[in-house]
Amino acid sequence: MTTTPDVTTTPAKARHPLKTTPRARQRLPRRRNWAGGLAGWIWLVIVAVPLYWTLITSLKAQSRYYASNPLVPSADPTLDNYRLVIESDFVRYFVNSLVVTAGAVVPAVVFSFMAAYAIVRGRRIRGLRAINGLFLMGLAIPLQATVIPVYLIIIRLHLYDSLLALILPSIAFAVPLSVLVLANFVRDVPKELFDSMRVDGASEWTTLWRLAAPLTRPAILTVTIFNALTIWNGFLLPLILTQSPDRRTLPLALWTFQGQYGVNVPAVLAAVVLTTLPLLVLYAFGRRQLLSGLTAGFSR
Amino acid sequence: MTNLTRPSPRRERRSILPWLAAPALVVFVAFAVVPLVGVFVLSFTTWDGIGAIHPSGLDSWRAVLTDPGLPRALWVTFLVMAVSWAVQTPLSVLLGTFMAGRQRYRAVLGVVYFIPLMLSSAAIAIAYKALLDPNFGLGAGLKIPLLSQDWLGRPGLAFGVVVFVVSWQFIPFHSLIYQGGVQQIPKSLYEAAQLDGAGRIRQFFGITLPQLKYTIITSSTLMVVGSLTFFDLIYVLTEGGPGDATRVLALDMYKRGFQASLMGPASAIAVILVLVGLALALLLRRLGGRDAGASQLEGA
Numbered sequence: 001m002t003t004t005p006d007v008t009t010t011p012a013k014a015r016h017p018l019k020t021t022p023r024a025r026q027r028l029p030r031r032r033n034w035a036g037g038l039a040g041w042i043w044l045v046i047v048a049v050p051l052y053w054t055l056i057t058s059l060k061a062q063s064r065y066y067a068s069n070p071l072v073p074s075a076d077p078t079l080d081n082y083r084l085v086i087e088s089d090f091v092r093y094f095v096n097s098l099v100v101t102a103g104a105v106v107p108a109v110v111f112s113f114m115a116a117y118a119i120v121r122g123r124r125i126r127g128l129r130a131i132n133g134l135f136l137m138g139l140a141i142p143l144q145a146t147v148i149p150v151y152l153i154i155i156r157l158h159l160y161d162s163l164l165a166l167i168l169p170s171i172a173f174a175v176p177l178s179v180l181v182l183a184n185f186v187r188d189v190p191k192e193l194f195d196s197m198r199v200d201g202a203s204e205w206t207t208l209w210r211l212a213a214p215l216t217r218p219a220i221l222t223v224t225i226f227n228a229l230t231i232w233n234g235f236l237l238p239l240i241l242t243q244s245p246d247r248r249t250l251p252l253a254l255w256t257f258q259g260q261y262g263v264n265v266p267a268v269l270a271a272v273v274l275t276t277l278p279l280l281v282l283y284a285f286g287r288r289q290l291l292s293g294l295t296a297g298f299s300r
Numbered sequence: 301m302t303n304l305t306r307p308s309p310r311r312e313r314r315s316i317l318p319w320l321a322a323p324a325l326v327v328f329v330a331f332a333v334v335p336l337v338g339v340f341v342l343s344f345t346t347w348d349g350i351g352a353i354h355p356s357g358l359d360s361w362r363a364v365l366t367d368p369g370l371p372r373a374l375w376v377t378f379l380v381m382a383v384s385w386a387v388q389t390p391l392s393v394l395l396g397t398f399m400a401g402r403q404r405y406r407a408v409l410g411v412v413y414f415i416p417l418m419l420s421s422a423a424i425a426i427a428y429k430a431l432l433d434p435n436f437g438l439g440a441g442l443k444i445p446l447l448s449q450d451w452l453g454r455p456g457l458a459f460g461v462v463v464f465v466v467s468w469q470f471i472p473f474h475s476l477i478y479q480g481g482v483q484q485i486p487k488s489l490y491e492a493a494q495l496d497g498a499g500r501i502r503q504f505f506g507i508t509l510p511q512l513k514y515t516i517i518t519s520s521t522l523m524v525v526g527s528l529t530f531f532d533l534i535y536v537l538t539e540g541g542p543g544d545a546t547r548v549l550a551l552d553m554y555k556r557g558f559q560a561s562l563m564g565p566a567s568a569i570a571v572i573l574v575l576v577g578l579a580l581a582l583l584l585r586r587l588g589g590r591d592a593g594a595s596q597l598e599g600a
Contacts, residue, residue, distance in 0.1 A: 050468075115325065142577040
């Protein structure tokens with residue numbers, strides 16, 4: 001912190017650079033972040049090459065794949081690989097992923113929002129403080145370490161190999177971070193607004209949905225996006241809690257497809273592209289929203 | 301008058317607020333807190349995952365603690381954590397600083413940079429597995445011997461690949477956090493430093509880095525605690541191999557429990573995983589004095 005500006009000394013020191021204004025003005029724009037720029041371009045190559053290779057290879061015929069230059073797109077691209085993937089029941093896996101994601105994210109966000117509201121508004125209630133502490137503890141513990149008892153509970157509930165088996169633990173795993181982020185935003189709602197709602201005779205339930213929810217909509221969207229990405233891409237829970245092929249979600253289906261067609265590299269990569277496509281479409285349309293959603297809990 | 305009217309709405313609030321927290325609490329207790337207690341209990345039993353569960357005292361713990369696989373898995377977990385932190389942090393700071401700039405082409409680069417954030421660990425691992433294949437991968441296709449090594453077949457190389465792919469997947473996330481951090485640094489600090497004649501590098505070490513202190517702690521917490529849960533990526537990429545070169549704790553737990561049907565010892569490993577996570581979160585909180593990050597953030 002040695003270079004922290006001291007306001008009182010700046011005028012005296014400023015006189016010196018002012019004399020050399022033309023040179024200084026020339027120098028300023030040229031003072032590029034060259035290390036950052038270099039890293040930026042190198043990183044672009046590192047990120048783009050595997051993505052580009054995956055995409056162009058997925059469009060090559062398997063027979064041509066081994067002979068062709070891997071970085072040159074095929075002269076006659078084919079969609080045969082994609083056909084093979086879709087014929088391997090990927091529509092069903094897509095629907096499964098959709099059901100699990102929607103079925104877990106909606107309750108997770110609604111429950112977490114209600115809990116966040118209660119925790120902020122009921123700060124003085126000891127029980128709610130304890131509940132908040134419990135959720136915070138959930139942040140510090142790698143919840144994947146609990147999968148063995150989760151598996152046991154799911155078996156005992158006769159839910160093994162069902163989509164509900166994936167939904168219930170996904171909600172639980174989403175709660176701690178969602179409550180933390182949402183509570184941060186509910187806390188920012190001016191106290192006067194709550195007071196005026198109370199003067200108007202509104203119940204907590206009404207205040208929750210009519211006042212707090214609209215005012216924290218960006219945070220709700222953020223938490224929804226974050227949880228949806230996490231659950232859509234989840235692998236461990238489907239791996240241990242389902243068994244039949246028709247209960248697979250996309251990441252698990254991708255993995256078994258790779259096990260089956262491992263040698264057919266273009267087909268495997270077509271499956272990779274296809275399972276990623278829905279998220280890339282979302283990314284294309286709502287990139288800003290998605291990215292701010294990913295970091296909202298941490299950059300505050 | 302106000303003193304007289306106040307208690308009644310508060311009493312009313314007391315009655316409803318805890319109920320708002322109830323749904324989140326019930327799911328969280330059922331599928332996170334009970335399993336957390338359950339994993340301790342199961343570590344004192346014998347269970348093959350299908351049949352009856354028998355109490356067996358300290359047998360599982362004795363088996364796990366005398367198994368040379370445990371110190372090995374702890375060491376690999378620590379190495380993955382430390383090396384991927386050391387690789388990701390400087391690059392993320394550099395890229396975050398670069399992305400916080402205003403040139404338009406940076407925004408264009410940004411579109412590509414953040415694509416990996418959308419992809420599932422399974423998809424990334426499968427694409428890299430194909431790309432790194434010594435016979436059919438990118439290196440073999442380009443006929444560059446240096447690139448067509450048996451990347452996943454040799455212990456040292458496989459470890460390096462895991463760190464590289466982890467970085468490829470998560471650097472975008474952390475540079476996003478740093479980008480937000482850099483944008484919050486007051487411009488006046490830089491202007492003053494420039495008037496003081498501080499160069500680009502001195503500005504970086506004198507202003508940018510100290511101002512990013514809390515961002516560094518947040519990002520590091522997420523990296524370190526999150527690294528305990530790199531299950532899907534490593535499982536799909538190497539299955540912990542070759543040998544046990546990339547067999548981290550989470551993988552050790554899964555293989556003992558769900559592949560070798562030894563749920564007792566697997567639960568003991570899970571308990572160790574929970575303790576390591578808690579210890580790290582406490583340590584980092586002491587260092588940073590801020591909320592410990594979420595563990596299940598980086599893929600569940």
